[in-house]
Amino acid sequence: MLNSCKLQSRNGSKPIVKQASFLTHANILLRCHRQAASRLGRCACIRAKLEQAEVATQKTKDEVVVERVSSTGGSRKAFAKAFTAILGLKLAKPEDLDPETLLNPPFPRYQVPGSDLAVQKLRPYFFNRTYTDTDVGYLAFFAAMHLVAVIGGPLTFSWEALEVCLAGYVLTGMLGISVSYHRQLSHKSFRCVKPLEYFLAYCGALAFEGDPVEWSKMHRWHHMHSDTTADRHSPRDGVWHSHMGWLFDESLNSTRRDANGNMKDSLSPPWFYKESPEFYSWLRATYMYHQIGQAAFFFALGGVPYLVWGFVIRVLLTMHMTWLVNSAVHIWGEQRYVSNDNSRNNWIVGLLVFGDGGFGVKLRIICQCRQHIPRHHNNHHAFEYSAAHGLEWWEIDMSYYFIRGLELLGLAWDVRRPSPSQLVAKRIPPSPSAGASR
Structure with a gap:
């Protein structure tokens, strides 16, 4: 038995030792493999974070370069400085306004007739204030344009x-x-082929309201902070101010910051600039030369009458219609959708601006349909991404009809519009008085 035990010990224990040794080596290898994989994973994670940081850094650098208002030699800002230099004026830089004065301005608060909006201007419009070269340049330009229109028009x-x-x-x-500028570049409510995008953007540049980057950054900021202290042209700061007074007060504009201290100039470059920096950089750098070129074109085409009507009056008409959307359509009209601001639907303005301010037909006159007069600017603020500002079948929206035509021709795609459920979710229930009037 002793021999049998020894034999069992000799023959039985060694395989057990070998098996244990094999398992130990396997566990070690498995542990090393896991550690190596973990190290590789950590390295990959660190490498990914470094790449993200590098991309973010590069993005930040790019954003700093793409300023809202271009300072190139062909920009409006450069021409304003050149104009004041020719006049020999030495003007102040935008001054740091006293925050307490802006919070408690020494001007009476009043209510706009025909509206429930309370208004209080923050600064003197023309007198007892400082001017920058941009302020003087804009004032001189618009004074001259209006003078030519009033006298030369008739x-x-x-x-x-x-x-x-x-x-x-x-x-x-x-x-x-x-x-x-509005629906495609600022809100990306549809896409189209690049040559058509460039052509439409060039038409926008000829409206003399700024280059695409400047316009879109300004408008995006307006939607982010509509009718707040950060909004550059809110009618809460005065009716004249919201229409065009904000153009002549660079110091006040520089105070328009959000709760984090950011201002519209800090917004990231718009999507179209990232996609096509060559075209939009060229358009920014040569912006004012295109304005001079179109004035010369109209003069060559039809002399002084075409210069006055084709350029001066047409530019002023386009600008004032755009400014009415900033001022009148945030004062008078109705709200049909929740938008968290004072945007209104106004059929008179919409009649003049191709649906941006809101225009429709009161079908009760035609077919006894009991509908309110449809107007679209509140619709737009409620669904700013929508290519259609007229959200009901009876609401006329000429710009959307054009976009829809491009879509049918295969020249446009990703035409965005709110779903019926989204419309219902944001619709403001009619007031009891409105129901009684029906």
Whole structure:
């Protein structure tokens, strides 16, 4: 038995030792493999974070370069500085305004007639204040343009000149501002082939309201902070201020910051600039030369009448219609959708700006349908991504009809519009008085 035990010990224990040794080596190898994989994973994670940081750093560098207002030699800012230098004026830089003065301005608060909006201007409009070169440049430009329009318009009127003016308004106001600058470039509500995108953006540049980057950054900021202290042209700061007074007060504009201290200049470059930096950089750098070129074109085409009506009056018409959307459409009208601001639907403005302010037909006159007059600007603020500002079948929206036509021709895609459920979710229930009036 002893021999048998020894044999069992000799023959039985050694295989057990070998098996244990094999398992130990396997566990060690497995542990090493796991550690190596973990190290590789950590390295990959660190490498990915470094790459992300590098991309973010590069992105930040790119964002700093793409300023909101271009300072190139062909920009409006450069021309304003050159104008004041020719006049020999030495003007102040934008001053740091006293925050307490802006919070408690020494001006009476008043209510706009026909509206429930309470208004209080923050700064003197013209007197007892400082001016920058941009302020003086803009004031001189608009004073001269309005003077030429008021005096030269009646003296040079002809039906042909009026037709040129209206055709230019459709080209630059509807295709350029409403379709391109507003709905496509600022809100990315649709996409189209690049040559068409460039053509529409160029039409917008001819409206003389700034280059695409400047316009879109300004408008994106407006939607982010509409009718707040950060909004550059809120009618809460004065009716005149919201229409065009904000153009002549660079110091006040520089105070428009959000709760984190950011301002509209800090917004990231818009998507179209990232996709096509060559074209939009060129358009920014040569912006003012295109304005001089179009004025010369109209003069060569039809002399002084075409210059006055095709350029001066048409530019002012386009600008004032855009400014009405900033001022009147945030004061008078109705709200049909929740938008967290004072945006309104106003059929008069919408009639003039191709649906951006809101225009519809009161079908009760035609078919006894008991509908309110549809107007679209509140619709837009409620669904800013939508290519359609007229959200009901009876709401006329000329810009959207053009976009829809491009889509049917295969030239546009990703045309965005809210779903029926989204419309219902944001619709403001009619008031009892409105129901009783029906």
